[in-house]
Amino acid sequence: MSISHINNMIKGGLTIISRMRPAPKGYAILLYHRLHETGSCPPSSLSVDTVSFSEQMEYLRELGSVIPLSEIVKKVKKGQEPDRLYSAVTFDDGYADVARLGLAIFRRHSIPATIFISTAFIDNNLLIPWWDELQHMAMTMREITFENLKLDLVSDPGRRRFISYMSNKIKYSGLSPEELFAGLRTQAYSRPAGNSFADWRELRSLANSGYVEVGGHTQTHPVLSKGGLDEIGAGKRRLEDELGRRIRFFSYPFGERKDISAEAVESVKRAGFEAAVTSFSGFNRTGDNLLLLRRIKFSGNGGDEFAVNLRTGDIKRQINRTYGFFQGLLGA
Template sequence: MRLLSPGKGDARLSILIYHRVLPARDPLFPGEVDAQDFERQMRLVQSSFNIIPLADAVRALRNKTLPPRAACITFDDGYADNAEVALPILRRLGIPATFFIATGFLDGGRMWNDTVIELVRAAPGPLLDLEAVGFGRIDVASILQRQQAISSLIGKLKYLPLQERQDRIDAMCDHASLSLPDKLMMTSGQVRELHGAGMEIGGHTVNHPILARLDAKAARREIAEGKEALEGIIGAPVRLFAYPNGKPARDYLAEHVGIVRELGFDAAVSTAWGATASDPDLYQLPRFTPWDQGANKFLLRMGRNLLKRAERV
């Protein structure tokens, strides 16, 4: 790893993304990390990389003083299990992390994709009848069929305009008449807890829209209001941002990079795979998620990512 990421002028920064850290394995999503997996992965990264706060990495990239094998840990969206499950592990291991939070779902909200997931999970089966709202009758007799149903519904909804997507989801919920969980996301108190524990809090808009599907005024409002809300919660500046969904040229455009810079953020991260090389764009820092279960394959994936040049707009 030292050969692949020697530091300073030849720096390469690895930034990992997580979303949820479950207390126990979820049969519907067996690949999602639970507490045991997450701690094992953090120990692996700690054994081969220098894990530093993302804000420190940004300053070091600007000054060309990044240490060898530098890595950062980040979380997206603002799930309650980040505070309940991940934070104790991070504190025990002495690992800093950055949490990018969509403020519109705090304190009892639920992200649209989780509504789809929990709707399919709660369906009694063997069929989920969504014909009245345009999605037909969906087989949910087995775990595999439920996984396929979730993937299909999310794929159909993801790139709809924000209001149309929410209207379709509301119609699905009204039609299905199922009880869904309302404590998946953080409370404002948990955001303050993370900040008080020395973790970084970053902006991630209000409603997690695909910025490329909004007009410039609406995109600016989403980014600015999310930043303002978080600063009100933690009583400190929010200087880092994550583009929702985060694919360059598909989910965000050059104009959104400009908006983030104009609003006073120091840096922003995408979800383009790769490592930050010697010519960084601090407003398009790449991130990735190594999914391998075995230790050797996990670290090999980390090494391969160091060699990949990331896409950007």
């Protein structure tokens, strides 16, 4: 049985469970990346359209309270059992669409949000993150040849296979994105002109809006279990210099178990962060490690999946733990 079969079984099971469960209680930290206008082409598979995002914010309010991440951290630390669902909204990376489309929605729904920034892409608009370049290749080329493999990029499954195969190569094989792209770029392809990140002016207006807290996400978004630990503090200092405020929270790039090492957690603590968020799935509980908080991830999912995720956060926490264990066994 493959990991994707197990995934589908879990999803089916969760949908049934969520229909039977009453409104959940817990501390949920939601993870988003990008926003796009409803009806326009999504810039990436991680983007949510503005109407869906607004509906999701309304639904969060119906289920409980939406509070700043700093309040969730306080509650988890103080050991208060949650009497309802408390959620905090977070966005990773620092894309301009969050500044341009998100702020109006945060205002309209009175939603406090935390935005975690990888500073190198703000400092240099010509620096393209490798995952965005992969996405661009997948969308603009018809096929690609890599290590004698001819990959078709015409169909959605083909593009997804290409992106996931290459992402794994870059993250875990030791091959740098530059080495990998050098071969691919010679094929019929034109590079994107610049990245899609916000600039410092946009980040300052977010930070001064009263709705947004800015957090650290390193400089260049490395896999911290492989290196780049000095970027944890360096990214924090860069944000503090530009925004003139203390940066209290951190988000681990990629954020899955194999992306985070004990040394990375130690470096986050040493850099002076009060708490840090991962991509481990599920709700948080009182007394949890503040440097390894869980989040529930949202991409372009429909409303149903959003509701299921929120109503099954506690169960997802258990599954995520078991799933991580089996993934370790399978060497996946």
